Structure formats: structure tokens, C-alpha cells
Amino acid sequence: MNVIHTAKELHPGTRKVCLAIGVFDGVHLGHQQVIRQAISDARQQEGIAVAITFDRHPNAVVAPDRTPPLIYPLAKKMRVLECLGTDTTLLLHFDQALSQLTADDFILGLARDLQNIHSICVGSTFTFGYKRQGNVDLLKRLGKELGFVVHGLAAVSLDGQRVSSTRIREALSTGQLDAASQMLGRPYSLVGNVVEGDKLGRQLGFPTANLDTAGLLLPPVGVYAIHAEVEKKIHRAVLNIGHRPTLQDPLPQLRVEAHLLDFSGDLYGKEIEITFIEKLREEQKFRSIEALKSQIEQDIVQARTLF
Numbered sequence: 001m002n003v004i005h006t007a008k009e010l011h012p013g014t015r016k017v018c019l020a021i022g023v024f025d026g027v028h029l030g031h032q033q034v035i036r037q038a039i040s041d042a043r044q045q046e047g048i049a050v051a052i053t054f055d056r057h058p059n060a061v062v063a064p065d066r067t068p069p070l071i072y073p074l075a076k077k078m079r080v081l082e083c084l085g086t087d088t089t090l091l092l093h094f095d096q097a098l099s100q101l102t103a104d105d106f107i108l109g110l111a112r113d114l115q116n117i118h119s120i121c122v123g124s125t126f127t128f129g130y131k132r133q134g135n136v137d138l139l140k141r142l143g144k145e146l147g148f149v150v151h152g153l154a155a156v157s158l159d160g161q162r163v164s165s166t167r168i169r170e171a172l173s174t175g176q177l178d179a180a181s182q183m184l185g186r187p188y189s190l191v192g193n194v195v196e197g198d199k200l201g202r203q204l205g206f207p208t209a210n211l212d213t214a215g216l217l218l219p220p221v222g223v224y225a226i227h228a229e230v231e232k233k234i235h236r237a238v239l240n241i242g243h244r245p246t247l248q249d250p251l252p253q254l255r256v257e258a259h260l261l262d263f264s265g266d267l268y269g270k271e272i273e274i275t276f277i278e279k280l281r282e283e284q285k286f287r288s289i290e291a292l293k294s295q296i297e298q299d300i301v302q303a304r305t306l307f
Helices: 029-045 074-084 103-114 136-146 165-173 177-184 200-204 289-306
Strands: 002-004 017-021 048-054 088-092 117-123 149-153 189-195 209-212 222-230 233-242 255-260 271-281
Touching: 017 029, 017 103, 029 048, 029 074, 029 117, 029 149, 048 074, 074 088, 074 189, 103 117, 103 136, 117 136, 136 149, 165 177, 209 271, 222 255, 222 289, 233 271, 233 289, 271 289
Parallel strands: 002 088, 017 048, 017 117, 048 088, 117 149
Antiparallel strands: 189 209, 189 271, 209 255, 222 233, 222 271, 233 255
């Protein structure tokens, strides 16, 4: 998949351009419908399917106090977009200048730089531009003026409810990982890079990879049996999400730590993608470090039986 950062980089020539526009956090079933419509249009017109998305959630700039935790980090979102079959992703840097751009100017700029827009595909409730003044009706008005088709696609429903990133976040935060996976259209996964920790796991005899998950939504605290994918190789593992209450840290931090079974090697700086098998237990405070160590041994035995 070709990734560009300004519309001028596309150079479509005489080919028609079919756009899908959205934040696409999670790239869930509703997002997929929008993107596949753009791909279908492009194939029919022998054109180029372009997904337009942003490098951060717009609220991070316009309303930082209301920025939702993300389902996927940017790298994962880009991989999923590629798997769906888009020809190009236009990844826009969402900054103060972009947030001040009116909806009309945003679309007029795309039309100028892309030269030959055939269609724009969005969700039916999609809003954009300064103060979210742009919507499907505005797109249709501009489409008549500039000669492009607008697809405002109705939301996908599952179990009688609308699939949305918000609903997926609610499912994940309450531990309904299967429900989240159904709405995503793929198994839910947590992705983060390995950062240096305090090496307590190594001292206990169970070295862990500490994941940087800043800005991401996490499942409930607890201990999980997981699969951990590193450099396209899948490892059986046990994951702890929690504050490590046994250590009585005066400033406890939420940590995400994975112990890969039967693994030795350096993981620092590498990306780990985690898929969840089953929750083993809730987070607990133990009377001693030795009791904690004993429980970790039991967790590993229980995880092995699941695998």
C-alpha cells in the first residue's frame, strides 16, 4: 500500500480517484463498509482507491480533555487498511491548522490536488471540518458542483445495535472481548512496543516484556493467557494488566507485562501484538513476594493447559 501525507503526492494522472474518509479507529465493520465501497468504485472506474485518515484522534487537538483512548495505535490501523485492499492511504497530520479548516475548504483542497475525484464514501453520520460543520448533505452539495458521487453509508448493526468505535470501547473496558472482536470483524488485539521496566519479573524468575500502551484502551486489569506475536512469530504467553498491589508502591502505575513462555532473547524496542485467549484471574494482593511467585507459577501451569 502506498502511503502519502499530502494529496499532491498522489499524481493520479487521468485516473479517477475514489475516496473513503474517516478516523477509522479500530477499522471496524462500519469502517470496512465505507472503505470497501471506495474500493468497489475504484475497480469499476479503473481508478485509485484512497483511504483518508489522520495520525491522531482529532479530539487530541480540538478537545484534549475529551480524547478517547484508542482501540489501535497508528501502526496497527495502517496495517489493517492495507489488508482491506486500499491502493493508497492519505495519512494527514491533524494539527491546529487542519482543525481550523472549514469543511468546504477541506473538500475543495482535495478536489484541487487530486484533480479527478469520482466518489467520496463516508458513514451517514460523518462530520468534519471546523466545528464539525461538514456532513453528508454538504458533501452532496459540493458533489453536484464539482462532479463527484457521495456515498453516505448507513451504520452496520450487530445484535440490533449500531457498530461504533464507542461501543467497541465500552465492550473492551468491561471485558467483553468476544463482542469487541465481532464488531471489529477480526480478533481484538493489543499492540505496543517493549520498553524498559524495573526488571522485577526477572528477579522473580519470570522475565516480562513491558509494553508501552500510552493512549490505548486496555481490557480490565487481571491476568490473561495470550498469544504474543513478535516479528511475525507467535509465542504462548501470560499477560498481567494491573498496578502490582503486592509491591505496595506509593505511586502505583498501570502496567502491561507479558511473560513469553519458553522464550529467551532481547525484546526491547520491538512491537508485540497480543491476542487474548482467556482471563485466568483477577488482580490480587499477596501477603509476600514468595506468595506472588507461587501464584505466577500456577498461572503459567493453567495457561499451558489452555494452550
